[in-house]
Amino acid sequence: MSGNPVLPKIRLAVRLAALLLLAGSGGCAAAAGPPVAVSWIGGQSMIFGEDEFTLLFSADGPVSARKLAAEYDDRQARLTLTVDGVELASPLPGRVEPGSRLVSRLWLAVDDGRLVITLSTVGLAAAEWLRLDDDGRRWAAIVRRLPEDGGYSRQGVSKAVKGQRIVVDPGHGGSDCGAIGPDGIREADVNLAVGLKVVELLRDAGGDVRLTRTADVDVCRPGASDSEELAARVAVANNWPAAVFVSVHCDAVDRAGANGQGTFYYPKQTDDLILANSLCDSLDDLLGLSNRGGREAGFYVLRHTAMPAALVEMAFISNPGEEKLLAGQDGQFRFALAIARGIADYFDLKVRQAAAAGGDGKDG
Ligand SMILES: [Zn+2]
Numbered sequence: 001m002s003g004n005p006v007l008p009k010i011r012l013a014v015r016l017a018a019l020l021l022l023a024g025s026g027g028c029a030a031a032a033g034p035p036v037a038v039s040w041i042g043g044q045s046m047i048f049g050e051d052e053f054t055l056l057f058s059a060d061g062p063v064s065a066r067k068l069a070a071e072y073d074d075r076q077a078r079l080t081l082t083v084d085g086v087e088l089a090s091p092l093p094g095r096v097e098p099g100s101r102l103v104s105r106l107w108l109a110v111d112d113g114r115l116v117i118t119l120s121t122v123g124l125a126a127a128e129w130l131r132l133d134d135d136g137r138r139w140a141a142i143v144r145r146l147p148e149d150g151g152y153s154r155q156g157v158s159k160a161v162k163g164q165r166i167v168v169d170p171g172h173g174g175s176d177c178g179a180i181g182p183d184g185i186r187e188a189d190v191n192l193a194v195g196l197k198v199v200e201l202l203r204d205a206g207g208d209v210r211l212t213r214t215a216d217v218d219v220c221r222p223g224a225s226d227s228e229e230l231a232a233r234v235a236v237a238n239n240w241p242a243a244v245f246v247s248v249h250c251d252a253v254d255r256a257g258a259n260g261q262g263t264f265y266y267p268k269q270t271d272d273l274i275l276a277n278s279l280c281d282s283l284d285d286l287l288g289l290s291n292r293g294g295r296e297a298g299f300y301v302l303r304h305t306a307m308p309a310a311l312v313e314m315a316f317i318s319n320p321g322e323e324k325l326l327a328g329q330d331g332q333f334r335f336a337l338a339i340a341r342g343i344a345d346y347f348d349l350k351v352r353q354a355a356a357a358g359g360d361g362k363d364g
């Protein structure tokens with residue numbers, strides 16, 4: 001594999017001990033076993049609910065605290081943990097499903113004698129390394145959620161959204177249930193559940209948000225034509241008027257294997273594309289589904305809204321795996337957070353563009 005690092009080599013057992021929520025079973029089920037057991041075990045540990053996440057590793061020799069680092073990038077809500085001077089005896093799994101409300105994605109890599117653990121966090125976070133034994137063979141990285149700061153809400157939604165008028169449109173509803181998944185999950189229900197959470201998250205960050213519907217109803221009237229129904233949704237945004245319009249849908253095709261997210265826009269102005277890309281990036285970061293990117297489409301709600309608009313196809317409800325993700329509470333929360341963050345990031349970008357155009361005069 002790689003050449004000899006200069007630093008003393010330590011074969012490292014990275015094991016994210018599955019502590020499994022300590023339910024009733026007091027004590028620590030952590031990293032037992034001989035240190036030479038260097039294979040990746042997988043899984044994760046999440047010991048104190050949604051505000052904390054713990055990674056554990058053990059090595060067959062002491063690791064100095066100087067070799068450990070943790071750095072948080074709050075713009076990207078991304079935490080990077082590094083361990084220097086190590087070598088792994090078995091391949092890493094790459095991406096790991098953390099199953100945590102705080103850590104949405106986790107990647108592992110070894111690069112030139114350095115183990116790099118990258119985590120996407122839901123909300124602001126910080127991490128610290130904690131030595132678990134006397135000689136430094138066992139370490140934990142404790143990742144903790146931070147209280148919100150001036151720039152971001154507790155869930156990492158940019159406060160650039162403060163005071164902005166946003167219309168969220170949960171697709172279908174009432175006499176039109178949208179697509180139906182192989183397990184019977186109805187698109188209209190998923191769109192509404194996610195839409196309601198998006199609104200909650202945006203309002204937490206100070207956004208002024210309206211929904212086109214808040215229940216399983218037609219927005220126009222039962223039995224209205226498709227164009228009447230869509231016109232009623234557009235009118236909610238145009239009459240207010242809103243600053244952005246985002247329609248929430250699930251994709252569906254005849255092929256069960258089709259998968260991934262996609263966001264559509266109609267290029268009324270450049271901001272339509274910027275909004276769509278912001279949503280795509282955020283969905284990619286929090287869900288990691290195959291990303292079909294921002295694409296142009298002539299959907300009614302995109303063409304007839306007077307403001308930048310995007311239509312999010314969160315995932316394929318016709319795909320059994322993605323249907324489960326769309327139907328579950330955790331999946332719905334992640335889709336909602338991704339959409340809320342994508343919308344807020346759009347406003348954040350606009351604020352920074354305006355500052356750059358105005359020459360903010362600061363030099364550092
Ligand atoms: Zn739809």
